[in-house]
């Protein structure tokens with residue numbers, strides 16, 4: 322072992338006792354049961370539903386309450402207590418409103434604090450005291466620990482404990498303490514959260530999801546194609562930028578751009594007013610309960626067309642300067658017969674309807690009008706100077722990656738591109754060919770480069786971010802083409818089809834999944850591929866667990882727009898020391914419903930994989946690091962004290 326390294330280590334562990342204490346501590350921790358991992362995906366801006374799943378730990382909170390109080394509580398009492406743990410501020414308000422006298426309220430405080438402590442003690446039984454301490458409400462650590470660890474069998478200290486309770490209540494601290502303890506419980510039931518992609522687009526509040534994740538105790542993100550689109554916009558890709566605005570317009574979410582991220586849409590609106598009229602395929606999909614005036618709808622419809630046309634123009638030069646993107650079939654504006662209003666795609670001619678080509682020069686369809694160019698320039702400037710967007714994108718970069726190997730599993734939003742034979746699909750980039758893991762690593766390198774160089778807007782790295790959104794070999798898109806243009810302008814549904822990568826039928830096959838795990842140096846006997854991206858159509862009999870349990874698809878189905886296809890509100894996954902459980906969620910109505918009616922429809926759990934022996938920390942990624950640290954400390958001990 323490097324002596325310099327050991328000398329550095331010795332600065333922190335400067336006595337024999339300190340080294341030995343730490344070794345004992347780490348050895349003990351690594352023999353505890355592994356913490357619970359929670360997997361969610363495809364949140365698509367649905368903050369309310371996401372936060373519910375997060376706060377109830379995909380049903381874990383209620384499960385613990387039941388295990389503890391089932392014998393003594395009614396279902397109603399269990400539901401009420403669960404609601405208090407999920408939404409403590411609001412639930413306390415309701416209780417205070419209901420209990421009309423002070424004595425009854427104080428009694429409720431007294432018993433609730435005690436019950437919360439019982440729950441915390443139970444939920445933290447597999448953690449060290451130090452870990453629990455870190456999860457406790459900071460200002461109350463001392464008194465909470467006193468109450469948690471009372472070991473006085475002689476009852477000598479009963480009056481002392483009673484006094485603590487009395488003081489908390491009489492000093493007006495009960496609300497704050499209960500709220501803090503509720504959050505402690507939420508935190509204890511899930512040790513680590515994985516977000517398997519697609520935080521952004523379609524729903525109204527991706528920013529609130531980002532803020533929640535930023536404040537979450539332990540999280541990683543596998544980027545989804547929609548997240549990459551936002552990263553691309555911030556990194557200087559004009560075509561990604563046009564896309565995010567187009568999608569926001571389509572889903573009546575321009576507030577996110579304007580109000581949340583502070584990006585001025587005025588120049589775009591002026592352009593839109595000048596060149597566009599009402600046009601049915603561009604009317605926004607209205608969010609339930611969102612009141613929008615006819616005039617606003619018209620404005621959005623115009624903006625939607627303006628930005629869609631800019632997007633189609635911007636795609637052309639990229640496709641031309643990157644022949645290996647293999648997208649020449651997507652030079653759509655060049656394939657239009659502007660006199661006949663027809664387009665030829667893959668040899669087939671289609672009639673175009675609802676066209677809005679006022680800004681297109683048929684001779685040079687890629688050419689932006691000067692006004693369009695200026696609008697995009699201004700938009701990019703605002704995007705790159707939005708402080709809030711910078712904070713959110715930085716977090717996505719810091720915690721995110723294209724794929725993740727974690728505790729033996731492979732987490733990936735979209736797919737591993739395959740050919741029909743099940744080989745890793747090859748892609749040529751400049752003069753090199755890549756496939757499988759190498760291809761994904763190269764994609765990520767380009768993406769990180771583009772992010773680090775926001776001033777470069779037409780280099781390969783920036784173009785590559787757009788490719789990851791929509792290219793045929795992208796591991797996040799997983800389809801041959803994105804038929805956005807066709808869905809706006811062609812009636813024939815045949816033209817709307819997006820052919821999926823063979824991965825999506827081959828992933829039913831166990832051998833293929835084993836091969837993928839091997840490609841990533843994972844043990845195929847123990848590992849799983851954990852996938853998001855494609856809604857599982859349970860109502861049509863599709864099973865989210867595939868390939869003899871090697872493949873688990875957990876598209877969260879949070880996106881309201883897609884719930885009619887899936888039949889349920891999607892899946893999440895839990896992986897604790899006993900094994901993996903898939904949780905199927907019922908549609909989430911509202912927080913108010915949970916609070917007032919206790920309608921927290923119990924999620925149905927399905928065992929995916931059962932550990933033969935309870936899995937310990939030492940067998941996890943975190944454990945690996947602990948064992949390494951133990952080994953370093955043992956070296957230090959020998960070097961300093963046993964020579």
Ligand SMILES: O=P(O)(O)OC[C@H]1O[C@](O)(COP(=O)(O)O)[C@@H](O)[C@@H]1O
Pocket residue numbers: 519546547800803804805819854
């Ligand atoms: O339903 P919308 O908003 O038109 O979006 C459809 C587009 O979204 C995609 O499905 C990609 O989004 P997802 O990652 O959520 O599937 C494209 O394949 C498709 O063209």
Ligand SMILES: [Mn+2]
Pocket residue numbers: 519545546547734797854855
């Ligand atoms: Mn996706």
